[in-house]
Amino acid sequence: MDILNSTISSIKPLDDAAMQAARERHDRLTKPQGSLGVLESLSVRLAGIQGRSLPVIGKKVIIVMAGDHGVVAEGVSTFPQEVTTQMVANFAAGGAGINVLARHSGCEVRVVDMGVAAPVEIDGVLSRKVRSGTANIAAGPAMTREEAVACLEAGIEVAAAEIDAGATLLGTGDIGIGNTTPSSAILTVFSGARTGLTVGRGTGIGAEALAHKREIIKKAIDVNKPDAGDGLDVLAKVGGLEIGGLAGAILGAAAGRVPMVIDGFISTAAAMVAASLCPLCKDFMIASHVSVEPGHKLMLEELGLKPMLFLDMRLGEGTGAALAANLTEAAARVLSEMATFAEAGVAEKNEEMSEEEAGV
């Protein structure tokens, strides 16, 4: 628990002075005030995270964590479990969706085995395996409380190593056949919402299988009785190994003063766990897109995050995070690179218009 506790206690609020300086610069840039919307507010937040008025995004890394799920025994997914391992190999070979989008956005991809069921011996895959897949949450806890701590601490260490190696932006990604089931369970526990709102079709199950998946999630919550006030309990009882690793990486990014771009449904479940352990870390999260998975919108609302991209995606892997990493870098560049009214010799608003008239 030492690493976890010291990391949480080292997470500090955003730097107000840097944010104020960034806001003041925005108001001098050659555009109507506020007209770049989210790019402006995001760049101000980056200033607060980095503690400097002109934030710079350089090296960007998407951390993709892999884990298997005992609950697949209940028939909650359309894909067989071995696909987790096969997709890890696909990531290492550069052929998956995340590889293409990360290359396109100038991000590196770091693949971490947090708990794939089969042995993974693939070059380029970092092994932080806590156990070989979770237990079936419909019958008991996914993992022990000690294993949940181990996942979080592995994630913290992975993020810290990337930051030490120069990463200025991190993103989350996941792979794990069956992992929309624990993610929906996590959302159900934290939000108290009905499974009709929190559970969706994952990789593409039909109506009958969806009803079954909802029953399995209700059963997992009935059997385990996770405590919504204790993120560690929720993670251990109805979570996943890659979800725990990602929650740890989110805490590690906040402790290292680096923005963390949150991908889709599974990543945002991890973000809920991290926010439960340390609410301050929400200030370091950047929402990327809204997934087709219906509970994702509710997750983002619970966290107070506003997504930038509406692309009807539901792949995970960090694909949304890679695209949003590019937008985040754009936000930083606008603040640094645009000319001011004075530099460009551009007139500001008409003086005859009163402040009240001009203000919005």
Place this chain on the structure above:
Amino acid sequence: MDILNSTISSIKPLDDAAMQAARERHDRLTKPQGSLGVLESLSVRLAGIQGRSLPVIGKKVIIVMAGDHGVVAEGVSTFPQEVTTQMVANFAAGGAGINVLARHSGCEVRVVDMGVAAPVEIDGVLSRKVRSGTANIAAGPAMTREEAVACLEAGIEVAAAEIDAGATLLGTGDIGIGNTTPSSAILTVFSGARTGLTVGRGTGIGAEALAHKREIIKKAIDVNKPDAGDGLDVLAKVGGLEIGGLAGAILGAAAGRVPMVIDGFISTAAAMVAASLCPLCKDFMIASHVSVEPGHKLMLEELGLKPMLFLDMRLGEGTGAALAANLTEAAARVLSEMATFAEAGVAEKNEEMSEEEAGV
């Protein structure tokens, strides 16, 4: 009229065979079918535009057109008219929002003077000036029908020159103090909606000025009586010189089989004019973002376009188009660069699941 008519008649439908081949390839790529959402449908459309199953996006150019508006005499904007010229100089010097975002997205910026009121003699600005600003639409037509044709034909030629020089993607951008007023007028005419829905605060006017702007737009429509069935009449009576140029560029892109990324409110008004002249050109349009300007959503609905970015932007200049150009290129790369199930040795869906069960 020769260039305009021959361009319109040269615009042909999307290539069905190329789109079908692209769809079939998507279903063999290592992801659940359809899980990349809009990136998939967009890449299929790119195949249809380029007429090949693996579309390639190389050189990207944002065409930013500038024009002034006689209606500023009615006090519809917070900025003085000379800002149009000053911003054109800012574009040429590389200091504006569009310059930063275009650099970030790997786009070139082409600045065209379609009708700035003052003389523009700035290196790097292409002169296609049709007249020095429009007339005041609250008192009469913005321009003659011949001038409207000249704007469209200039835009067609600008797009054709970029395509000849190797552009594989074009985007639209605008500058022109006062140009949300003609854009709202165009939307009001084509949609038949009330000015309460079609007119917003532009660069940031207050409540009283907004009410005045709505009255001015009603007056412009009353005085000019534009024919909603005749795009050329709408453009001439309540349009703008940069709006006409952009409408022409949109037609030119479609004729040249190049996708055209549509920026915000003013660009989408131009898209409505282009679609009125040639409905087929809508298939070549890619919507970028939803502007804060309230009528923008209605414009996109009228055109059947779905935006990708929700960033609360309202700057224009092509800033949304530059960001969406990057997403469009990402869509093409996913289709070309992802591994298939067979190549990656990844299992497909469980066979025991029936088609109906697995299908969504």
